[in-house]
Amino acid sequence: MGGAVTYLPLLGILIVVAGFALRLNPMLVVTFAGLATGLLAGMSLPEVIAAFGKAFNDARIIAIVWIVLPVIGLLERHGLQQRAAALIRGLRGATTGKLLLGYLAYRQVTAAIGLHSTAGQAQTVRPLVAPMAVAAAGAVDDTEAERIKAMAAATDNIGLFFGEDVFFAIGSIVLIQQVLATYGHDLAPLELALWAIPSAVAAFVVHGARLLWFDRKRSPPSLPRGGGSRAATVVGAPPPLASGERSPSPSKLGEDL
Amino acid sequence: MITLGWLYPLVGLLFAAVALRSALDRANVKRLGNAAFWGLMAVSLLAGDAIGDFANGLIVLALAGLAGFGQVGRGAPATTNETARVAWSERLGNRLFVPALIIPLIALIGTLAYNYTPLGAAGWIEPKRETYVFLVLGVLLALAAIFAWLRPPALAPVEDGRRLLDAIGWAAVLPQMLAALGAVFAIAGVGDAVGAIARTAIPEGSVVLTVAVFALGMAAFTMVMGNAFAAFPVMAAAIGVPLLIDDYGGDPAVIGAVGMLAGFCGTLMTPMAANFNLVPAALLELKDPYAVIKAQVPTALVLLAANVAILAVAGFR
DSSP states (O other): SSOOOOOOOGGGHHHHHHHHHTOOOOHHHHHHHHHHHHHHTTTOOHHHHEEEEEEEETTGGGGGGGGHHHHHHHHHHHHHHHHHHHHHHHTTTTOOHHHHHHHHHHHHHHTTOGGGGGGOIIIIIIIIHHHHHOOOHOOOOOOOOOOHHHHHHHHHHHHHHHHHHTTTTTTTHHHHHHHHHHHOOOOOHHHHHHHHHHHHHHHHHHHHHHHHHHHHHHTTTTOOTTTTHHHHHHHHHHOTTTTGGGOOOOGTHHHHH | OHHHHHHHHHHHHHHHHHHHHHHTTTOOHHHHHHHHHHHHHHHHHTTTTTTHHHHHHHHHHHHHHEEEETTOOOOOOOOOHHHHHHHHHHHHGGGGHHHHHHHHHHHHHHHHHHHHHHHGGGGOOOOTHHHHHHHHHHHHHHHHHHHHHHOOOTHHHHHHHHHHHHHHGGGTTHHHHHHHHHHHHHHHHHHHHHHHHHHHHHHHTTHHHHHHHHHHHHHHHHHTTTOOHHHHHHHIIIIIIIIIIITTTHHHHHHHHHHHHHHHHTTTTTOOOOHHHHHHHTTOOOOOTTTTHHHHHHEEEEEEEEHHHHHHHTTTT
């Protein structure tokens, strides 16, 4: 493979892996790895800092989604999570697994028709899907509630990843097409999107089966799970919304600020 | 034309308001750190294009320093408690979902209308960014609806937004940091080195094993970079095109599409994909930051095997 390839910048990857393994603060790990990689590749320190800054600025689109937080927060202030839970408790036969299976299908289908940004962890999982999934499980301890919420977030990701490539006008399809075209393999985006379908079906079957299994593991209600750990988890756990403790006078229906 | 340049200032103003309220929050011992952190994000969003690359780089270093040395904490915004929320929930009933659904519905209907009706032909919105524009429009409409209906205190959107933003903390900025790291990796030639190593791992003459190295390499390199987009050009150049397509005659559409999806299996298993894996754990206030990854690993491993099988069977019909 010749002497043209230099392996020195790979030290940056080692820094990342070691930093995450040692559970150092990721913000520091990433910054340090970036600076080290740039310097090892022969850039000067100001050059590396400028390259980092430019890329950070170019990636600001990631920050736009936080604009939904005031709306979600306002609705939570008025009991949205409690309402979502109450709605599910009122449904006969609703289970965590079936509910998340429905969300998986919804997420895959909407992503497959190009509507991948219309749902998401901030927009739908935190305010609606997670509290619904927890409520559907009935009375659960904190440990179990955490597992259910994590599964709700996981279901959103899996539905998104294995739905969006079925849509031909998505970034990843465009990228595949461009890369292959540089090597003389010209493909229509639609051909690529078509071959994303088998994996999408596999994802639905595999994760869907896990979701239904998730219900079954929990279904014998008489078996106490986790033994005596319950008291410990309750003590160590923050209340669902820690700041609520400080607010006085519930009689004012929360108009305090 | 409405571009992303119209949206950044709105997000910047939100961060600026959060920074201001953080500075005044005496219940938070780290209030100045919080104020500086969100204030710098406000500067990035309000003025990022005007201050130049090096100044942006200094912002990044300052953000990392504040977060890395524990200067960002959790404030105590005024909000309602559990009892009040249950009472609200009972009083308002299912009408409470209406403002919550305004955002996804406007994004959905707007995107569909813009792409499939003559509306889009007018070219009002930056191409491919229409969903973001409708998302923000949905947020503004939802805010208007909530204020008209429930009449919360004027500062409530900032305070309740700050409550959620503080719960996420610096993890809200990590995805952007990782994107920047990926760019530095690309400039430094990390991809070439990884491709060279992957080629040495290939056994001669076995299609199935070559397929497996390609798919596993996509997943592994994606786990390191946190992003399948960064891994794909490298693995395609190293293995996908020269070996699987040109030498063994594989179908380029299958190799390309399913190779990328094998990378997505890696995305599900790495903290480097902070946006998908660490941010939701923070957003849901889970005690274990890796809880979402742990929930995803079994699905990801089975799907990775499935993608190897699809590549080997459908790619070489």
